[in-house]
Amino acid sequence: MKWHELSEQHCSVARSLAVVGDRWTLLILRDLFLGARRFETIRDSLGLSRTILAERLSLLEAEGVLRRKPYQEKPLRHEYHLTGKGIDLYPVIMFLLRWGDRYYAGDQGPPVVQHHLACGHDFTPELHCSECGEPVSPFETRPRAGEGFPQLAALLSPDD
Amino acid sequence: MKWHELSEQHCSVARSLAVVGDRWTLLILRDLFLGARRFETIRDSLGLSRTILAERLSLLEAEGVLRRKPYQEKPLRHEYHLTGKGIDLYPVIMFLLRWGDRYYAGDQGPPVVQHHLACGHDFTPELHCSECGEPVSPFETRPRAGEGFPQLAALLSPDD
């Protein structure tokens, strides 16, 4: 399967990754969450090629994950701002951060700490159930097929 | 910057993505969370090349995200099981799922629904604060530099 065909799959994880699943996009989004707005700021932070950065930014704009705002004309220059759709990726970044902190932080501990303004403490993200509000572990969870995902049945009767 | 140099960056998101940030790995993990155990099961589900699947599985094993268990000898054949480290990626997958459901589900609604056995309801994942237990939005949060992430300062005095 080619990568771009993923978006046609009946799986929401696949469809999400068709947009943000390449090697750089989630890092670009990390920079936007940290407050970066301009092309060269992002480029300096990540050290990726201009070609790729320009291409990813325009894909993310086309998908509605961010929008460009001109901050000058002549020459026309843009800032990049996350939309609501982009901001909804916050938990994905936060849990990648936590995973990296947990398994790859060096001796110095996590390089970035998150502070929760509402309660005044440094925190780590937790996954909770929208219905009962309690923390959820994968062992307390069952996926159930909805419409139109024939592959699920094959996976749910697994090779055990 | 080359991709493999990412693991040397002082950013936990970058270090996580150095392991799971290529185009296929999170989809392989999705299959493992759904119960897939065997090489051809995963391959049939994703349609990726054997070369890449073999390479990714051995990288994930080397990183301790999964382990191989032989289920027969002659010829030697393995099943792939998530370790605790792998299971800790569950929230990442769940929030990618929710994002795809929210923005890319077709007319039929989400292809897979998650059921929380503990409370008996279908649910969506929510990000909560480890300290106060309340839901967290990105607007109530500030990143603070820990040790050894010089780039953060540049990003936190942004281009606004």
Add this chain to the structure above:
DNA sequence: GGACAAAGTCCATAATCTGGACTAACTTGC
């Protein structure tokens, strides 16, 4: 014995990424 399966490896071709050069229109320094 022949066909088929499972889990790989190997390789030529195709797709993608990189790094450097180039551009346009300012701004700053001298």
Add this chain to the structure above:
DNA sequence: GCAAGTTAGTCCAGATTATGGACTTTGTCC
């Protein structure tokens, strides 16, 4: 006023990585 620097790009040749198909090994099924 003019050269040098900045920003946000585009363009291209060469390097890297992925793809798809063939091949292998050992075993089972008919």
